[in-house]
Amino acid sequence: MSGTDWLGRICCAAVGVIAGLAFAGTAWAQELKIGVMAVLSGPQAILGSQLRDGFMLGVKHAGGKLGGLTTTVTVQDDELKPDVAVGKVKQLIERDKVDFVVGPVFSNILLAIQRPVTEAKVFLISPNAGPSPLAGKGCDPYFFVTSYQNDQPPEVLGKYAQDKGYKKAFLLAPNYQAGKDMIGGFKKHFKGEIADEVYTPLGQLDFSAELARIAAAKPDAFFVFMPGGMGVNLVKQYRQAGLEKIPFLSVFTVDESTLPAQQDAAVGFLSGMTWAPDANTPENKRFVADFEKAYGYVPGSYAMQAYDAAQLIGSAVKAVGGNLADKHALRAAIRKADFKSVRGAFRFNSNGYPIQDFYLVKVAKRADGKYQTEIVQKIFQDYADDHAADCPLK
């Protein structure tokens, strides 16, 4: 045994020990931190609860380890106030040092938090809001959407009304930007006559005046966007006024967040979505069954999209072997969307918005007495939004 050989062995061992220590060190630090931001107070809190519960179920299904890393989730209530949301998202980034921000429900909050998050090189996954400014020229490499582009759900109903040969439609929405966007989305594919286009003040309680106008206009179809409690009131009053002979086409008006209050009044009413709780995939059956068992209510699209966001993060973290520092590789892995979405086929477009199928869905009462939407027919296949062409990303 020569001297150098002996020295070499010691060196080798030392390197091994140091490497081992270093490895143990990184493994110790290897933890995935996620901030979830959703509206959890005020009248819209039900949507935020769906989002949070869906995401938490995704983490639970991964055994608390998305992509193999121990996952800590910090939940923040944005109170549906942009200034509050910006303050809290900065806390998530600077104090909690999160690797991902998941949220929010509403587009105006998303537009407020997008820059603070992505400029800090933190990935922002939106499980619901899909505003057009971030889909076109303003697209962002650190931003991905697991829901849809906001224009698309009303386009489903417009296409359906056109294919069905309806000649005259009556349109109703609250008087704010989203209301006008939804009406615009409906009109994209619907080329028939617009009997009238009515905008009501946000938060209106009683729709008697509008219902009388609908009856007087005698349209072939009625298209409406009336989210939350307004939708509950409208649907009950529409049914009580005996207008249900006019086909009721809607977006975000009859869904799993409002059906517990609308109940029988909404049965048979139509909506447009990428999924429904009865979607026939094994992943979806497990998701819906476990969700209802854990939280005691029927999941809506808000929960489904958040669940998929958790799966998306898991798939990307796994693909980069837990190395969260290499943002470039992490982005490439997210972009691949290498996970099984509960809704079926799902991939990302160049702008970080999904390309997916859209369905006409209908409200039904289940055998157990609960209410849910169910898929009627596919309206769009592999449908991408129009804004992606303006996005410089590849």
Next chain:
Amino acid sequence: MSATLFVVQVLNGLQLGILLFLVAAGLTLVFGVMDFINLAHGVQYMLGAYLAVMLYTLTGSALASIALTLPASLVAGLVLEVLVFRHLYGRHHLEQVLATFGVILFLNQAVKIVWGPAPLNMPPPDFLAGSIPLMEGLRYPVYRFAIMAAGLAVAVALYLGITSTRAGMLVRAGATNAPMVCALGVDIRRLFTIVFGCGAMLAGFAGAMVAPILSVEPGMGDQILILAFVVIVIGGIGSILGAFISALLVGIIDTLGRSFATDVLRLFLSPSAARIIGPALASMTIYLLMAAVLAVRPAGLFPARRRA
């Protein structure tokens, strides 16, 4: 716009007005007699609706639940009175606003914790569940006529109670000059408790009555509170007659504005401009009405309190 549609819309306006009166009556009593700004009146209305839904699931009868909501909201109102409001009488209005706003935040969050954030629902009583045809293709729920009947009954009962009973006389006296009533040896505290209890019951009753037609959800009282304040300011604070007439005015003007503003504007504007300006104008009409009334009569149409 046809004559039938116009008549239907006037009816809708009356119905909205009576609904507003149910909420505003309690508010104007408490404000007028006790000089107490109760912003929490809206959440008491919300609480009434939640209690009605809860009592409905317990009893299975909508009628019984609406009847039981009255004592339940009286109890809830008196608990609030003892815990919070009693300490605010005679204090500065801003302090009352601050404290009762706190009650709004607290109760909105509390109902969410107890009943969950999702909107709730209850059906109307069975014998009122039908509807009658009003015009071609439009039916009118019988229950809405029941709301109008209930509102009118409350209006008559309050009017008689205030004009021809001893308690009513004290209430009128209190609204006009509370220190003088006190000086004459009337237990003003007891009077206040009675008035506040009536106000709480009226708010709870309004909430229970609307539960079958509106969605019962956290924050449902906030929207109607603003309208109720508009009503009592136009009507004259403390005046039941004023609240009644102004509620009907607000209901009809708001409904007609929403129904016809766009069509009227179309007569002299391009359709797209009318479509943008119409809804904006429609949501302003009642505030324009309030501004106009206050410009001519700063104390409202029928002021109860006359100060030198």
